[in-house]
Amino acid sequence: MPPRDALMPMLEDVLYGGMLAEGEHVYEFERRFAEHFGLPNALGFSSGTGALHVALLSCGVRPGDEVVTTSMTAEPTNTTILQIGAVPVFADVDPRTGNLEPASVEACIGPRTKAILVVHYAGYPVALNAMRALADRHGVALIEDCAHALGARYAGQAIGTIGDAAIFSFQAIKHMTTVDGGALTLRDPAKIRAAKKLRWFGLEKGVPRTEVDIVEAGYKYNMTNVAGVIGLRQLDDIDEAIARHIAHGQAFDAALSAIPGLSAAAVEAVSEPSYWIYTLLSDDSDAVERRLAEIGVAASKLHRPNHLHSVFAPYRRDLPGLAEFYRRLVHIPCGWWVSDADRERIVSALSKG
Ligand SMILES: Cc1ncc(COP(=O)(O)O)c(C=O)c1O
Known part of the structure; x- marks a missing residue:
């Protein structure tokens, strides 16, 4: 959260201002978020999950369509596909990054494929040029x-x-937080109006409620002014927070890959990760976890590969790249809250072997 004395007056204005739900604070947040992060536009949502559901629908994904996706992610990436009644087709990942591997993605594309859904896993960008070329x-x-x-x-x-x-x-645990919230950006501005309607029951904002006509059922995914004002204040400090993630990530890249038995995730020359969490690879990831636990640092594999959940059993495939990545994976903290001294303690503990 931003400093209390900076945030509270703004928050109180909203909480006691009579306009709690989606309104001007959300719209200002959308404008400033898009401008800050160089996006063509941004729509505020109540969660990233809601934004992803509408992203899939905006790209024309409907029941029975296939979406080529990754299993190495948080579950909402793939539960939203099921929510539509579409079919997740799990492509394999590069064992050096945990990110989707373009040749495997291409092999999964068929006549029913509507979209490729990539995750920049742990903050490390996917091979986007290759994915764009494949999609086109x-x-x-x-x-x-x-x-x-x-x-x-x-x-x-x-x-x-x-x-x-x-x-x-x-x-709550992302680079920036509005407690819960999300944003959707659409390359084609002509799709924004329909996406806004999906965000709000299928209703058009600005048309009197007694005259508006729902033609497609939408959802309750709007961002509130409360979340919007928190987001607005967070934007003032976000560059500094992200810079800390990146500084820690780059320092770990240099220090940890010099230790025998450990390697950093591969990063393409054109890629600039924002290191949400640090991806460390080791032939004995359990030993890394134990060593860090001894100095009071939590490390883990974080997610369960999604295809291992029962709900995704019908879509399971052999994913040897993912199996290798997951076996070697251990995430270690590299967020803005990690001090330089903590970072050095982690490196020092791991360099003892
Ligand atoms: C990769 C990924 N996609 C989607 C989501 C969904 O975001 P949210 O928790 O804001 O709904 C999350 C976070 O939980 C995530 O980690």
């Missing part, structure tokens, strides 16, 4: 799940600008 060649949409990757860049472009749609999450 096969005439399918490219959707970027940037929930982990606020502030990352790829080939000189802001993350979220290469896909046809992209989403961000402002849930």
Whole structure:
């Protein structure tokens, strides 16, 4: 949260101002968020999950369509596909990054494919040029799940600008938080009006409620002014917070890959990760976790590969790249709250072998 004395007066104005729900604070947040992160536009949502659901619908995904996706992610990436009645097709990941591997994605594209859904896992950008080329060649949409990757860049472009749609999450443990919240950006501005209606029951804002006509059922995914004002104040400090993630990530890259048995995740030359959490690879990831636990630092694999959940059992495939990545994976903290001294303690503990 921003400093109390800066946030509270703004928050109180909203809480006692009579306009709690979606309103001017949300719209100002949308404008400033898009401008700050170099996006063509931004729509505020109650969560990244809601934004992703509408992103899929905006890209034409309907029941029975296939979405080529990754299992190495948080579950909402894929539960939203099921929510539509569409079919997740799990492509394999590069064992050096945990990110979708373009050749595997291409092999999964078929006549029913409507979209490729990529996740910039842990804040490390996917091979976006290759994914864009694949989507164009096969005439399918490219959707970027940037929930982990606020502030990352790829080939000189802001993350979220290469896909046809992209989403961000402002849930409690992300680079920035509005307690819960999300944003959707759409490459085609002509799709914004329909996306706004999906965000709000299918209703058009600004048309009197007694005259408006719902033609497609929408959802209750709007951002509130309360979340909007928190987001607005967070934007003042966000560059500094992201810079801390990146500084820690780069320092770990240099220090940890010099230790025998450990390696940093591969980063393409054109890729600028924002290191939401640090991806460390080790032939004995359990030993890394134990060593860090001894100095009071939590490390883990964070997620369960989604295809291992029962709900995704019908879509399970053999994913050898993911199996290798997951076996070697251990995430270590590299957020803005980690001090330089903590970072050195982590490096020192791991360098003891
Ligand atoms: C990769 C990924 N996608 C989507 C989401 C959904 O975001 P939210 O929690 O804001 O709904 C999350 C976060 O939980 C996530 O980590």
